[in-house]
Each structure stands twice: as structure tokens, then as C-alpha cells.
Amino acid sequence: MEYGVRYGGVLWWTVVVVGLATCAVGQKPPQLFQVGGKKGWTTGVNYTEWAAQQRLYAGDWLLFKFDKHYYNVLEVNETSFEQCNDQNFITNITRGGRDVFNLTQARPYYFLSRGGYCFQGMKLAVNVEVYVPPPVAPPPSKNGVYIATGVRNTMTILLEIALVLAFRLRLY
Ligand SMILES: *[C@@H]1O[C@H](CO)[C@@H](O)[C@H](O)[C@H]1NC(C)=O
Ligand SMILES: *[C@@H]1O[C@H](CO)[C@@H](O)[C@H](O)[C@H]1NC(C)=O
Ligand SMILES: *[C@@H]1O[C@H](CO)[C@@H](O)[C@H](O)[C@H]1NC(C)=O
Ligand SMILES: *[C@@H]1O[C@H](CO)[C@@H](O)[C@H](O)[C@H]1NC(C)=O
Numbered sequence: 001m002e003y004g005v006r007y008g009g010v011l012w013w014t015v016v017v018v019g020l021a022t023c024a025v026g027q028k029p030p031q032l033f034q035v036g037g038k039k040g041w042t043t044g045v046n047y048t049e050w051a052a053q054q055r056l057y058a059g060d061w062l063l064f065k066f067d068k069h070y071y072n073v074l075e076v077n078e079t080s081f082e083q084c085n086d087q088n089f090i091t092n093i094t095r096g097g098r099d100v101f102n103l104t105q106a107r108p109y110y111f112l113s114r115g116g117y118c119f120q121g122m123k124l125a126v127n128v129e130v131y132v133p134p135p136v137a138p139p140p141s142k143n144g145v146y147i148a149t150g151v152r153n154t155m156t157i158l159l160e161i162a163l164v165l166a167f168r169l170r171l172y
Contacts, residue, residue, distance in 0.1 A: 028131045030059045032100070035111075035124060040065035041073060043117055047124040057131040058106040068097035071113045071122060075101070081110035081125060084118035106130040 033054055036045045041064040056062075064073045074089035093101050093111070103109060106128050113122035 028057060028059070028133065030061060031057075032061045032063055034063045034065060036065075041071060041113070041122065042066060043120040043122060045121060047121065051124060051126050054126070056103055056126055056128045058103060058128055059131070060103050060128070062101045062103060062111075062126070064093065064099050064101070064111075066097050066113075068094065070115075071117055072115075073099060073101075073111055074114065076110050076112055078108070078110055078125075081112060081123060084112060084116075084123065086112060086114040086118065103128045 033056065035041050036047060036050055039045050066073070072092070072094040074086055075091035075093060076085070076089045079085070080087075080089070091101075093099050101111075103126070108125060108127050111124045112118040
């Protein structure tokens, strides 16, 4: 009995914590950003200006569209970015010229093109943020019917499982 109660308590809290984490993390669908907009990845675009107009979150993607005969895309560190140094890059993103990059972490990322094109402006620094979902207010509906979101459904199901488990172990 004693064992059952304690075990049930632990389980309950585990499921509650998992439920809250599910609720708080990554409810925003990932977005794909075409670097440079319509112009893509090329010379003569001010990527500082482009980046300043974007809001990027962890899980989003960058799409580099470019002429692979001239340009490439390398992820570099901050020092290399500032110096337009394409040696000892971190990641080679270049494939066919329509290449995507997963911004998996919330941190600054730096990209540039080799062969002097960096000096002609082909360098991009972006800051990727953690997505903090806005507080969820239940949307009031005309008929007074509550419209549950996917998040709320998940939460409810998890809490129900937790309650059932805790209850059963307690009664065991
Ligand atoms: C790009 O735009 C930024 C902000 O408007 C500006 O400070 C910078 O000098 C521009 N860079 C070039 C190479 O024109
Ligand atoms: C890329 O990002 C998505 C979220 O947008 C993530 O689910 C996925 O696991 C990531 N893929 C890789 C290969 O890192
Ligand atoms: C950045 O990379 C260069 C090589 O490209 C390396 O020499 C340098 O130590 C690195 N800097 C940092 C801060 O990691
Ligand atoms: C990057 O990868 C592409 C495709 O695999 C390859 O053709 C190219 O030589 C690589 N570039 C560098 C600098 O390693």
C-alpha cells in the first residue's frame, strides 16, 4: 500500500511534468525562410538588412537558392564571418543550389560564400531565438462550444492518464 501510494505519486508528477513540457515547447510549426527573399543567395544583396527583417526560431529552416557554378554556402564561426574566411568552416551546406539548413538551436549562426564573394556581400548572420508561445486564452465561440486546441487535447489526455494511473496504484 505504502509502496503503491509513493509510486503513484512519482508517476503522477512525471506525467504532469512531461505534459507541461509538451505544452510549453515547440508548438509553432517550423517555417522555411528563403535567404535574401526573391533575389536569393547572390552578390549585391544586403543580408544584414534581410536578417533584420526576419524573426527566426529554433526549428525553422533557411533556404539558400543560388547558382552553384559560382557560389556556395558554408556555416562558419563569428571570427571567420567577420574576416570572410572560408577555411575550416563548420558545415558545408552546398548541394544543388536549392539547399536547406535546419536551424536546430537557439543561437547565432553565420554563413558565407567562398571565393571572395563574401567580400561582395555574401555573408549572413542570423540570431535564432527560443520560441515562447503566447499565453493560451481559450477562444470563446459563438455557440458557447469550447474549441480545444491540439495542445490542450494532449495536455488533457496526459493528465487523464496520470490521474487514472495514480488512482489505480493508490487503490492497489
Ligand atoms: C547593409 O545595411 C546595413 C543596415 O542598413 C548597413 O549598416 C550596412 O552598411 C549595409 N551594408 C552594405 C555593404 O551596404
Ligand atoms: C529539423 O528541424 C525539425 C523542426 O523544424 C526537427 O523536427 C528535425 O528533427 C530537424 N532535423 C534534423 C535533421 O536535425
Ligand atoms: C573560428 O574558426 C577559425 C578557423 O576558420 C579558427 O581559427 C578560430 O579559432 C575559430 N574561432 C573561434 C572563436 O572558435
Ligand atoms: C561542399 O559540398 C559540395 C557537395 O557535396 C561539394 O561539391 C563541394 O566541393 C563542397 N565544398 C567544400 C568547400 O568543401
